Amino acid sequence: MNLGFQLVRIKVGKKAKIYSIQYDGEDNHEFHKFLTNQEVLNHPDFEPLRKKIKELYDKRGLLLQYFRPEDELFTHSEICRIDYGVGRLRLYCIRWNDNLLILGGGGVKSSDIRFWQESPELSNEARKIADVYHRLTDYLNETGLTIDDLL
Amino acid sequence: MSREVDDYFDEIDTKIPEDVSRLVEKQMDIAEAIAGAIERSEFKTRKAFAAAIGMKESMLSRILAGNVNLTLKTITKIESALNTDIISVKTPKTKPDLEGLHQPDIESRPAKYSSGRLIVPSIAAEGKTEYSNDRKESSDEQ
Numbered sequence: 001m002n003l004g005f006q007l008v009r010i011k012v013g014k015k016a017k018i019y020s021i022q023y024d025g026e027d028n029h030e031f032h033k034f035l036t037n038q039e040v041l042n043h044p045d046f047e048p049l050r051k052k053i054k055e056l057y058d059k060r061g062l063l064l065q066y067f068r069p070e071d072e073l074f075t076h077s078e079i080c081r082i083d084y085g086v087g088r089l090r091l092y093c094i095r096w097n098d099n100l101l102i103l104g105g106g107g108v109k110s111s112d113i114r115f116w117q118e119s120p121e122l123s124n125e126a127r128k129i130a131d132v133y134h135r136l137t138d139y140l141n142e143t144g145l146t147i148d149d150l151l
Numbered sequence: 152m153s154r155e156v157d158d159y160f161d162e163i164d165t166k167i168p169e170d171v172s173r174l175v176e177k178q179m180d181i182a183e184a185i186a187g188a189i190e191r192s193e194f195k196t197r198k199a200f201a202a203a204i205g206m207k208e209s210m211l212s213r214i215l216a217g218n219v220n221l222t223l224k225t226i227t228k229i230e231s232a233l234n235t236d237i238i239s240v241k242t243p244k245t246k247p248d249l250e251g252l253h254q255p256d257i258e259s260r261p262a263k264y265s266s267g268r269l270i271v272p273s274i275a276a277e278g279k280t281e282y283s284n285d286r287k288e289s290s291d292e293q
Contacts, residue, residue, distance in 0.1 A: 051175040052217065060179065064184050065215040084175075084218050110162050 003139055005132065007102065007150055013057030019133055019151065020103045030105040030128070034091060039108050045089040050108055052084060053091075056101070067095050070116065070126055079133050081106070081126075090122060092129040094136075104129035179217035181226070181237060186215050188233040204232045 008029045011018040013061035034040055058063055066145065067080040072093070081090045091106035105125040109116050116122045194200040201211040213219050230237050 045168050047171045048175050051172050052179070054167075055176065060183070063183070063186075066179075066217060068212065068216055083216070087213070087218065127188065149280055 001142060002140055003135055005135075009151070010103065011057055013054075015059060015061040016057040016098075017100050018053070018057050018103060018150070019100065031091075031103040034103075034105050034107075037107065040089065040106070043089045048122045049082065049089055049091065052082065053103075056082075061100055062095055062098055064095075067093070068096040076133060079130050085096055090116070090123050090125075094129060094133050100147065100151075102132070104132065165190050174220070175217070176222065181221060182215050183215040184237045185229060185233075188229075188237065191235075192233050200232070204228055 002024075005021050005023045007019045008022045009017070010020050010029075010031060020029035022029040028036075040046055041088070052066070056066060060066075064077075067082060069077060069080050070090075078095050079092075080095055081087075081092050083090050088111070089106070090109060092104040094102040094104070096102055096122050105128065107119065107121040107125055109119055109122055113119055116126065136147070136150075139145075140150075189197055189200050192200070194203060197211055197215070198208050201208045209218075214221065226237055
C-alpha cells in the first residue's frame, strides 16, 4: 500500500514534534505552501498564529483546548484546525497524540462567507487533511506499524 | 517513510514582533488558567459553565483556545463565577523609598533615584521629611 505522501519533520520542540505532509511528486510540503501563500502572509492573524504554534511545541504542549474541530466534516477529534482571533485564518492539522502534530494546509475564510464550506480553498484543504488522516490510520491498521515507524 | 527537510520555525521566531508575542503568550496563559479553574470548579462541564455566565459555548471555546482579547469586564465575570483569580497585577515598586521619613538627620542622606528620576530629600513645611523632585517637570518634558 502506498500512502501517496511522506511525513516531513518541521520541528522537534521541547513539548511536541511538528510534521507536515508532502505528497509524492510535489516539491514542497503542505505547511510550506501555507507559509508561502500571499493571502495568508498578509493576514493580520498570521504572526499570532505562528507564535501560537511555537508556544505549543516549545512551551505548552498540544493541549486539546487549542485545537478546534471543523464542524461536521470530521468525526475524528484528531482532525482539527489551529486558528486565532475570530478564526478567519485557518491551519488544518492532525493532532495525532499529545506529542505529535501533523500540519496540513489552510487558508483565509473571507468575511463575505459564513461557512468554510463556501470557500473552495478551505474546503479542499479540509478534505485533504481528513483524507490524510484516514489514509494514515488505514495504513497503520493494515501494516501493523505505528506512527513512530513512519517518522 | 518520513523525510526531514528544513526548519522554518527558527527563522520565523526572530520575526515575530515583541508585542504580538507577548499578547499571544498572555492570551494562552489566561486560557489555561480559565480551563484549570473550570476543571477545579463545581461546574461539571464547560458547557455548564458557559451557560452559568450567559456565554455562548462557542465563545468559551474561542477563549480557551487563546483566541480572544478578553476585556477586564469579562475576566472579572469569569473570576466571580469561578470564585478565583485568573489574573493578578503586580504592585509596581516605583514609589519613592520613604524609609526614614521621620528621621531628623535627612541632610546626611544621599540623593536617591526612583523610577529614573532624581529624588532628593527635603523638609516639608510641617517639619516632616519627604522626598521631592524639583526636576520632575523638566525631566518629564524630555
